[in-house]
Structure formats: C-alpha cells, structure tokens
Amino acid sequence: MTANPPDPANPPFPLTGEPLALDLLNTRPAGTGDLIAGPEGLAAWLAVQEGRLAPVAKPGPAEVAAVHAVREAAGAALTAARRGERPPAGALRALNEASAGAPAHRELAWTPEAGLTAAPHRTGTPARRLAAELADAAAELLTDPRVRDVRQCEGADCVLLFLPAHPRRRWCVASTCGNRARVARYYARHKP
Template identity: 80%
Template sequence: ALNAALAGAPAHRELSWTDGAGLTAAVHRTAGPARRLAAELAEAVAQLLTDPRVGEVRRCEAEGCVLLFLPAHPRRRWCVASVCGNRARVARYYARHKEAGA
C-alpha cells in the first residue's frame, strides 16, 4: 500500500535560483491533491520505518493521548512538551495542592 501511494504521485526535484539563498532544490509532485497528500504521508512512514532508530518510537505518556513519537532526548516522555507535557505538569500541580489543602 505504501509503495502504491508513493508511485501514485512520484516526486522530482526542481532547481531554481533565489535572491540571497542561491540555488535551491524544491520537491514537486505531479498529481492531484489527494494523491500528493497520500504520497507525502507514505514517504514519511517509509522514512520512519527505515530509520535505524525505529525501535526507539514511544507512546506519549499523557493521559488520553494516542500519539507516537521518536524522542530527540532519551528522557522525553510526551509527544509535544508544550501540550501533553504541560497538561501532565498542571495535573500533578493540582494533585499536590489538593492533597495539601485537604
């Protein structure tokens, strides 16, 4: 299925000159929006599956979060620290203060 999605919108690089940046190579796909999106997603999955660190993929520890992530640091616990991590820290804070006030 991944190979079919990748083949449905093949990518090619197009070189262009830009002011300041010099020569750039942008990736272009020649297909409709749905096929381009499927190919982009299939490419991301293929890159993840072939990454040597695929065994390090973790489930987010936040309650109710279903996301998986590849941690940049071994102690990382949440998919997005500013969202899931913040919710967990706030929940711990309220739990501590609720116990202290009771």
C-alpha cells in the first residue's frame, strides 16, 4: 500500500516555526510516518520553510537521502545534548561532513534597490547544499545554551519537539495536543 503524496497546498506538518533543526526533526511525528519520505514530501516541507533555506528547484531521491542522513545525525546529537551528555561521535562526524560538503562563502552583489549585499552562497550539488544548510542549523541548535530547554510535547503519543518561549509551555500546539489533554481531563472528572 502506498501513501498518498502530501498536498502542497495543505502541508501535513503539525509544527513549524521552531528552530530549523527542530522543524526538520518534527517531520517524523508519531503515528503519521515520515512526512519527508519522498521527493513530494520534501518539496512540501521546503515550501513551508521558504526563506529559511536556499531554494531547491525540484528535490529528488538524492536530496531526500541527504536530508534523512542529517535528520538522523541531528536527532542522535540532540537527544544527548538535551541531557547534557556527549553526542555520539558518528552523529557529530555526519553533521560535520554534511556541513563541509558545501561550504558557504559570502557573495557580494549590487542592486539599485538594495545597494551592496553580501549573501551566503554554497557550491556543490543541490543535495550537498541542502544537507550543509541543515547541518549548520543543527550545529546552531546544538551549540545554543538553550539546547537543554528543548522539550518534547506532553501530549499523549506526541513526539514533537519545541523550544519554549515561555517556561510553562507544555504542548507543541496548544490548540491540538493541549485541547486533547484538557478534554481527556474533563472526561476523566465527569465519568459516570
């Protein structure tokens, strides 16, 4: 049985807008499977991340494999970093290799509207560029002093991660997991 490809007009990503590395890790929510298992899912996720990553014309299997490798390494490293432990050497090696696969340099450009700009530019295949950007996002999160504040949603069966702006935040999305928890508490109190 094949899964239906995601509808780009209505992406199935339950939580976005967190640090980019967390958005990547949240592409595998519980009970839903891998939301970026194929090129269509990756394209939909990249569309949601527009402006945060360099555009990728049409992701294919190479981009999917590169993103999956970064996601696996970032997940393993984050699990350890959240506990204040040393991340697995293999995870760090994979992230470093992905980042080095398409190093960034600043490219100067002149436009009459903006004047002189210096934008990051990467060389290499689209898969290597995308993996390098995501590995750099993971490195940014892993070295952020707030990495130990990253939480997993307290919703039943929810595995999504978030970096709370408020210390009392408990759910990935209050209107989803939070409402489910409130409804469950209500029914538990009012059981006949």
